[in-house]
Amino acid sequence: MSENASQPDLFSKFDPLIQQREALLASGVQDPFSLVMEKVLSPTRALCNGRETILLGTYNYMGMTFDPDVIAAGKQALDEFGSGTTGSRVLNGTYAGHRAVEEALKEFYGMDHAMVFSTGYQANLGIISTIAGKGDYIVLDIDSHASIWDGCKMGDAEVVPFRHNDIEAMEKRLKRIPEGAGKLVVLEGVYSMMGDIAPLKEMIAIAKANGAMVLVDEAHSMGFIGPNGRGVAEDQGVLDQVDFVIGTFSKSVGTVGGFCVSNHPKFEIMRLVCRPYVFTASLPPSVVATAATSIRKLMHGANKRAHLWENSRTLHAGLRALGFQLGTEVPQSAIIAVIMPDLERGAAMWEALLHEGLYVNLARPPATPAGMTLLRCSLCAEHSAEQVRTIIGMFERAGKAVGIIL
Amino acid sequence: MDRAQTDARIRGIIEPFNKKGIEISDGATFAGDFEFDSLTVMDFVAAIEDEFDIIISMNQQAEIENFGQLVDAVCKLQRD
Numbered sequence: 001m002s003e004n005a006s007q008p009d010l011f012s013k014f015d016p017l018i019q020q021r022e023a024l025l026a027s028g029v030q031d032p033f034s035l036v037m038e039k040v041l042s043p044t045r046a047l048c049n050g051r052e053t054i055l056l057g058t059y060n061y062m063g064m065t066f067d068p069d070v071i072a073a074g075k076q077a078l079d080e081f082g083s084g085t086t087g088s089r090v091l092n093g094t095y096a097g098h099r100a101v102e103e104a105l106k107e108f109y110g111m112d113h114a115m116v117f118s119t120g121y122q123a124n125l126g127i128i129s130t131i132a133g134k135g136d137y138i139v140l141d142i143d144s145h146a147s148i149w150d151g152c153k154m155g156d157a158e159v160v161p162f163r164h165n166d167i168e169a170m171e172k173r174l175k176r177i178p179e180g181a182g183k184l185v186v187l188e189g190v191y192s193m194m195g196d197i198a199p200l201k202e203m204i205a206i207a208k209a210n211g212a213m214v215l216v217d218e219a220h221s222m223g224f225i226g227p228n229g230r231g232v233a234e235d236q237g238v239l240d241q242v243d244f245v246i247g248t249f250s251k252s253v254g255t256v257g258g259f260c261v262s263n264h265p266k267f268e269i270m271r272l273v274c275r276p277y278v279f280t281a282s283l284p285p286s287v288v289a290t291a292a293t294s295i296r297k298l299m300h301g302a303n304k305r306a307h308l309w310e311n312s313r314t315l316h317a318g319l320r321a322l323g324f325q326l327g328t329e330v331p332q333s334a335i336i337a338v339i340m341p342d343l344e345r346g347a348a349m350w351e352a353l354l355h356e357g358l359y360v361n362l363a364r365p366p367a368t369p370a371g372m373t374l375l376r377c378s379l380c381a382e383h384s385a386e387q388v389r390t391i392i393g394m395f396e397r398a399g400k401a402v403g404i405i406l
Numbered sequence: 407m408d409r410a411q412t413d414a415r416i417r418g419i420i421e422p423f424n425k426k427g428i429e430i431s432d433g434a435t436f437a438g439d440f441e442f443d444s445l446t447v448m449d450f451v452a453a454i455e456d457e458f459d460i461i462i463s464m465n466q467q468a469e470i471e472n473f474g475q476l477v478d479a480v481c482k483l484q485r486d
C-alpha cells in the first residue's frame with residue numbers, strides 16, 4: 001500500500017464507484033456482479049448457491065452449449081490437436097480447424113471472406129481501428145457496444161455519434177463530412193441493452209447514397225433473425241449492401257471467438273495489418289471445432305428458431321400483462337429488457353428473482369442507455385414453454401415483494 | 407458570422423441545458439460548472455451542430471472544456 005501519503009494513488013479515480021458499491025452491499029443485497037455458477041446442468045439450468053436456477057441471462061440463444069455433436073467435435077479436436085495453439089494466427093496459430101471454421105462462416109453468410117478473431121470484442125476493435133484511419137470519419141449510433149467505441153478510440157479517425165436509431169440525425173452528419181473523406185457507418189442489428197433492432201434498410205440506403213462503407217455488428221441476431229439466421233440485415237433484405245458483418249461465437253454459437261465476414265475484394269490484407277488479429281494467440285483447436293460444428297447446425301435450425309421466437313413473445317406478453325415496464329413495445333429479439341426504477345430496487349429485484357430460482361442480468365450505467373437500470377432477460381431456444389410460464393410466475397412474486405408492480 | 411454573433415447564438419442554445427442557471431462566461435466548464443453528463447453533452451452538441459451545420463467530432467469535443475473554447479471551435483469550424 002502507499003507509504004508515501006503525498007504520492008497520488010492511481011486508484012483514487014475509482015472512489016465514487018467503490019463507495020456506490022459499498023453502499024449497495026451495505027443494504028444487505030447479494031453482490032449481483034459476483035455470482036458463481038457451481039454446476040451447469042443444461043443451457044437453461046445451473047446450480048447457484050446450491051439451488052437449481054433457471055438461466056434467463058445468458059446469450060445462449062440457440063442452446064448449442066450442450067449439443068452432443070458440438071461437444072463431440074470439441075473432444076475430438078482436443079485429442080487430435082491438443083489444448084492450445086500457443087501462437088498467433090499469422091505464425092504457428094492457424095490449424096486446419098481455424099480454416100474450417102472460416103469456411104463454415106463463409107457458407108453461413110454467403111460471403112467471400114471470413115476472418116476469425118479470439119473474441120468478438122477484438123473483432124470490433126481490430127476491424128474498426130484498422131479500416132478507419134487518419135482523416136476518415138466513423139459515424140456511429142450513440143448506444144453502440146463498448147467494443148465498437150473502443151475500436152473508435154484505438155484508431156485515428158474522426159468519431160461522430162448520432163442519437164440512437166435516428167435516421168435523420170445520421171443522414172445530417174454524413175452530409176456534413178468534408179468532400180473526399182473516407183466514411184464508415186457502424187450499426188448494430190440488435191442493440192443488446194434494450195433488445196431493440198435498427199432500421200437497417202433505411203440507414204444503409206442513406207449510408208450508401210452518401211458514399212459510406214457499412215459495418216453491422218450482428219452479435220445478438222446470428223442464428224435466429226433472418227430467413228437463414230444471418231441477422232437483421234438479412235431480415236430486412238439489405239445484407240448484400242453491408243460491407244462488413246461483425247459477429248461472435250460467444251452467443252448463439254455457444255463458445256468463444258469473434259469474426260468479420262465481408263465481400264470486399266481486398267479483405268484478406270486485414271490478416272497482416274489488423275493488430276488485434278496478429279498480436280494475440282489464436283483460439284484453441286477445441287473451440288474452433290465446436291464453433292464450426294455449431295455454425296453448420298445453425299444453418300438448419302428453423303424449428304429451434306421458431307420456438308425461440310415463441311418464447312420471446314410469451315415472456316414479453318406475460319411481463320407486460322403483469323405491469324412491468326419493458327424496453328420495447330413488441331418483442332424484437334430474444335432479449336427482453338425490464339426497466340427498473342433505480343439501481344437499489346433493481347438489485348433487490350435481481351436478488352428476489354435469484355431466491356425464486358431465476359437468473360437474469362442486472363445491467364446498469366455506463367453499459368445501459370440513459371442511465372437506466374435494467375433486468376435483462378435473454379431467452380433460449382431450449383427454454384420449454386413450461387419454463388417460460390414458471391419464469392413469469394417468479395417475476396410476479398418477486399415484483400410484488402419488492403414493490404415494482406402492484 | 408463574427409465571434410460575438412456566434413457567442414450570442416450559442417448562449418441561446420445552451421439556455422435550456424443550463425438547468426442550474428450557471429453564469430455563462432468564457433471560463434465556465436461543461437463538466438465542472440454546467441455539470442453536463444454524457445447524455446446532455448450529446449444533445450447539446452447535436453443542437454450546436456444543427457444550428458451551425460457543422461460536425462464537432464468526439465476527437466474535437468475532447469479538446470473543448472469551457473464555453474470560450476466552444477465558441478472558438480465553432481468559429482473555426484464555420485470558416486473551414
Ligand SMILES: Cc1ncc(COP(=O)(O)O)c(C=O)c1O
Nearest residue numbers: 119120121145192219248250257
Ligand atoms: C454488440 C456486441 N458486439 C460485440 C460483443 C463482443 O463479443 P465477445 O463476447 O465475443 O467479445 C458483444 C458481447 O458482449 C456485443 O454485445
